[in-house]
Structures are given as structure tokens and as C-alpha cells.
Amino acid sequence: MSGNCGNKSSSENQLRKYPLKLDKLPKLKFDDPKLDEYIASDEPVVIQGCKLVASTSKWNLDYLNKHMNGKYTVIVSHNHKFKYHDEKKMATSKVNFQPTTKRVKMPFSEFAEKVRNWKKGDERLYLQQVLDNSVGKEIVDDFLKFNWNWITDKQIKNNWGPLTSNLLLVSMEGNVTPCHYDEQQNFYAQVYGVKRIILFRPSEFKCLYPHPVHHPYDRQSQVDFDKPDYNRFPNFRNAQGYETYIHPGEVLYIPMYWFHHVESPLKEGPTISINFWYKAARTEQIVYPLKDYQKVAIMRNVEKMLGEALRDTNEIGPLLRTIADENYF
Numbered sequence: 001m002s003g004n005c006g007n008k009s010s011s012e013n014q015l016r017k018y019p020l021k022l023d024k025l026p027k028l029k030f031d032d033p034k035l036d037e038y039i040a041s042d043e044p045v046v047i048q049g050c051k052l053v054a055s056t057s058k059w060n061l062d063y064l065n066k067h068m069n070g071k072y073t074v075i076v077s078h079n080h081k082f083k084y085h086d087e088k089k090m091a092t093s094k095v096n097f098q099p100t101t102k103r104v105k106m107p108f109s110e111f112a113e114k115v116r117n118w119k120k121g122d123e124r125l126y127l128q129q130v131l132d133n134s135v136g137k138e139i140v141d142d143f144l145k146f147n148w149n150w151i152t153d154k155q156i157k158n159n160w161g162p163l164t165s166n167l168l169l170v171s172m173e174g175n176v177t178p179c180h181y182d183e184q185q186n187f188y189a190q191v192y193g194v195k196r197i198i199l200f201r202p203s204e205f206k207c208l209y210p211h212p213v214h215h216p217y218d219r220q221s222q223v224d225f226d227k228p229d230y231n232r233f234p235n236f237r238n239a240q241g242y243e244t245y246i247h248p249g250e251v252l253y254i255p256m257y258w259f260h261h262v263e264s265p266l267k268e269g270p271t272i273s274i275n276f277w278y279k280a281a282r283t284e285q286i287v288y289p290l291k292d293y294q295k296v297a298i299m300r301n302v303e304k305m306l307g308e309a310l311r312d313t314n315e316i317g318p319l320l321r322t323i324a325d326e327n328y329f
């Protein structure tokens, strides 16, 4: 279907359909006085006009192909989902776990050629490379010209920890990063193409059923949005989310512990994004009532502590059920 259908942009018609009630996220100009209130209160918002990555306005697959002459981290998947798994936890986990993706190093030229010639049934690729000095001089020059004053001002104003990394994300059309949360603050800059992002509050934890902390899929939702198993995950019916489409030059603030699902439209070609992950604020004092994300952090710590104490992560669930069912019903 070409062109606009109703008031949706063409990108929005190239999207997968999910049984979700989604509200729209606000989009604010970078100099809107309300913006800092959103960030300070860990509320997601799309920021327009901040020129965070204005130096990438000329980036596309050809430009990157020309200036990236090394081998880069590419995730390979046999379907459209790129569900992240923690390789360290694979070694220690007691579950029989088969990852659905693999991580390879690939020359950019090979990546670009495979993306261009991809046909149904081929493996899908997603380049996810830390922006470091392995990229070409021109790319480093563009990187140095990012609007570091603007983003560093936000980092300091919110007492965030250090910038841990920038990931260059070059996605094939139709790729999906399934619903998960990260423990870092994230300014997610859209460089090329349109991306759809669905977000859920940390308090939707009970509707999204993240895997156990010790599982290689820690932080990832167990629910397959394409075919939800309502017998196992009945509360998914009640998940309340937000949705936005970010365009080149826009930056989405993804607060830490907020669940997010990210996809590239089906027939709109490759997309390019750059994320900016910051360690959480060094909490001076605990203020009650606790915020939802703090309760998620506490639940994580309880699982970790019980894993240490019990030595067998398969005993964590039964012990927690005993406490909940017998003592706190």
C-alpha cells in the first residue's frame, strides 16, 4: 500500500500489529521548559531540534560503507526478532537455553551487500557496534561534532553517572528488538529512516513477565508480542503502553527500567540510530514512597541474593512462592 492511508504516515502502515492499547508519547522542542521536568521525573519524551547528532545528517548505508573499513559486531537472526541474551549467564544458567541469535564480526561491505540483496528466508542482520576508534576518521570526526554540550548538560543536571557507550545501530527493514528494559538512562538518537518504539512503565512489570535475573534472557519480556501466550501470561492483556515514531534528528529519552520494543518499518529500507547509555544517578538518599523502578531494582537484588544463598537458582521460585503463599497471602 503506497502513500498515506488516513492520517498515518506511510511508515506507520508498514508496521506489525500487536494487541496493545498504546497512548502517544509527547514530542517537545529542545528549548521547551517542560522538557527538563520529563527527564528529571524519569518520563519518556521525544526531543526535537536538539541537534544532538546533526553531524550525521549525511549518514546512510553508502556513507557508512565508505568510511567503515573494519569488521563490526553484527547480530544474526533466523527471524525478525533480535532478542538479546547474556552469554555470561548462558554458562552458569541451569536452563536448557538455545539462543535465537548469534553475534559475528563482519566487514561493513559484506553487511551492506547482504542487507541490499536480502530476500525472504535469508538470515536477518542487525549491526550493533560500539562507536570507538575502530570506525573511520570521518565517522570519528562526525562523532566529535555531536552536540556534547547539550547532552552533558542533561547528564549533569540529572546527576547521571558516566556515559558508558554509544552504540551504532544499523537495522534491516522489518527487524524487531523485542520488549526489554535496561538499567541505564538512554538518549536514543534517530539518524536515518523512521523507527517505531513502544514503551511501558516499570510498573507494567507484572504484565510483561521479564525472565528471571539468572536467565540468559534477563531483562527481556517472556511475552512474544507476535503471538502472546495468554495462558502463561494472562496479565499481558492489561499492558498499558506508549508508542512513538522517531524521525531523523529526533531523540527519544528512554528512562532506565522502562520496557521498550523497537522496530524498523517493514518496507522502508535500513534504519540508523545511535544510543547514548548513561549509568544511573548516584542516589544520595532514598525517598519514600519508592519509585516503581526502585522496586524493580529491589526485586532484582532479592533474586541475586537468593541465588547466592541457595546456590541453585531453580530453588528461588519455590522459596519465593512459599514466602508469598504461606506468609504474605
Ligand SMILES: CCC[C@@H](CC(=O)O)C(=O)C(=O)O
Pocket: 128, 167, 169, 176, 177, 182, 186, 188, 260, 262, 263, 273, 275
Ligand atoms: C542493542 C540496543 C538496541 C536498542 C533498540 C534498537 O535500536 O533496536 C535498545 O534497546 C536500546 O538502545 O536500549
Ligand SMILES: [Zn+2]
Pocket: 180, 181, 182, 260
Ligand atoms: Zn534497550
